[in-house]
Amino acid sequence: MNIGYGREEMAQAIAQQIMRVPYFNTFTDTTTPPVANFAARLAEVAPGPLNHVFFSTGGSVANDSAVRIAHHYFSRLGRPSKKKIISRVKGYHGSTYLTSSLTGFDDYHEHFHTMSELVEFVSCPYPYRRPDGMSLGAFCDSLVQELEDKIVALGAENVAAFIAEPILGSGGVIVPPEGYHRRTWEVCQKYDVLYISDEVVTGFGRLGHWFASEDVYGVVPDMITSAKGITSGYLPLGATLLSDQIHEVMSSETYGAGYFAHGFTYSGHPVACAAGLMNMEIIERDGILEHVRDAGPYFEERLATLLDLPIVGDVRGSHFMLCAEFVADKETKALFSDEVDIGSRIAKVAERRGLIVRPLGHLAVLSPPLILTRAEIDELVEMLRASIVEVMDGLLRDGVWG
Numbered sequence: 203m204n205i206g207y208g209r210e211e212m213a214q215a216i217a218q219q220i221m222r223v224p225y226f227n228t229f230t231d232t233t234t235p236p237v238a239n240f241a242a243r244l245a246e247v248a249p250g251p252l253n254h255v256f257f258s259t260g261g262s263v264a265n266d267s268a269v270r271i272a273h274h275y276f277s278r279l280g281r282p283s284k285k286k287i288i289s290r291v292k293g294y295h296g297s298t299y300l301t302s303s304l305t306g307f308d309d310y311h312e313h314f315h316t317m318s319e320l321v322e323f324v325s326c327p328y329p330y331r332r333p334d335g336m337s338l339g340a341f342c343d344s345l346v347q348e349l350e351d352k353i354v355a356l357g358a359e360n361v362a363a364f365i366a367e368p369i370l371g372s373g374g375v376i377v378p379p380e381g382y383h384r385r386t387w388e389v390c391q392k393y394d395v396l397y398i399s400d401e402v403v404t405g406f407g408r409l410g411h412w413f414a415s416e417d418v419y420g421v422v423p424d425m426i427t428s429a430k431g432i433t434s435g436y437l438p439l440g441a442t443l444l445s446d447q448i449h450e451v452m453s454s455e456t457y458g459a460g461y462f463a464h465g466f467t468y469s470g471h472p473v474a475c476a477a478g479l480m481n482m483e484i485i486e487r488d489g490i491l492e493h494v495r496d497a498g499p500y501f502e503e504r505l506a507t508l509l510d511l512p513i514v515g516d517v518r519g520s521h522f523m524l525c526a527e528f529v530a531d532k533e534t535k536a537l538f539s540d541e542v543d544i545g546s547r548i549a550k551v552a553e554r555r556g557l558i559v560r561p562l563g564h565l566a567v568l569s570p571p572l573i574l575t576r577a578e579i580d581e582l583v584e585m586l587r588a589s590i591v592e593v594m595d596g597l598l599r600d601g602v603w604g
């Protein structure tokens with residue numbers, strides 16, 4: 203809910219578009235003004251060459267579409283063997299058949315058939331849990347080397363793309379080490395592997411920019427996928443932004459006959475795109491990106507004060523995408539047992555106190571509206587502190603910990 207709840211103008215924009223044209227079938231090779239206008243607005247704010255948009259209905263479908271685009275692109279270039287996608291352990295990319303295969307969680311693969319012939323994984327860039335004694339610099343070197351080794355082992359002629367969230371969200375709000383993004387992008391460029399930046403969470407202001415890839419991390423991806431904040435959650439919408447180069451290959455007869463056989467009934471839904479346009483208008487008019495850039499470091503600083511609590515092992519994230527990681531032993535970073543269910547325990551107490559946090563295993567994840575003021579940040583952190591202390595006291599009293 204990037205722009206926050208109860209935005210009257212959003213409700214009006216949605217209602218007006220419903221009365222004007224609620225739906226139009228894009229299979230007729232035409233479109234509606236909000237779709238064209240929104241695509242143009244996205245191209246304006248996206249990194250340089252990303253000037254084309256494929257609209258869908260959410261993040262999973264946006265990622266699914268990105269993979270199909272990558273496959274079609276290399277096939278039209280006469281390199282049909284370039285199909286494999288490299289993803290990361292703890293990366294989350296969705297719940298369709300294909301994107302659940304791209305997701306690096308064991309429970310997304312157990313009890314399912316996954317597309318293991320298509321997807322390969324490299325390690326999670328998780329600084330807090332890097333090998334003991336390894337410097338951050340050496341850790342980053344090893345991750346970059348691992349990606350290069352993986353491409354070489356698979357054969358660059360078989361690898362279509364690398365997909366990565368700038369900050370791993372559902373995997374645990376994991377911020378890769380300094381330099382990681384740029385260096386992995388350079389490896390991709392070296393081997394002509396497309397770089398797909400999954401900005402489903404980081405897009406639309408959560409890190410203080412429309413998109414984080416270039417503005418925060420200096421990477422110009424070949425594709426960016428977006429959802430969630432693209433309408434601030436008011437309506438379902440997904441977008442796959444692609445470069446001029448990819449679009450040219452997919453649409454020009456120079457690259458042989460064939461068209462991109464991919465599309466959904468609700469590709470380019472006019473009402474969702476009208477919501478997207480209004481969302482951007484509000485973010486811009488209210489200076490929400492500037493607010494996040496201003497208040498984000500304060501939020502990080504305030505949350506870091508929780509590190510004085512004996513069960514808070516790590517506090518991390520960036521701007522309005524943050525989390526606290528709980529440990530039973532700060533020295534060894536040992537986790538609480540599953541029975542303690544520390545994340546849910548803290549989330550329940552926090553909810554009773556009026557604060558909703560997302561329990562994610564042993565984490566408390568915070569992804570609040572981007573309009574949170576400094577005073578509200580103070581209040582949030584105090585409520586979380588009180589909740590953690592209450593749970594800690596309970597665990598001590600019951601002899602479960604301490």
Ligand code: PLP
Nearest residue numbers: 260261262294295296371402429
């Ligand atoms: N990619 C990332 C980084 C996500 O966090 C999510 C959802 O949480 C998705 C993709 C999938 O998006 P959706 O749930 O809209 O399909």
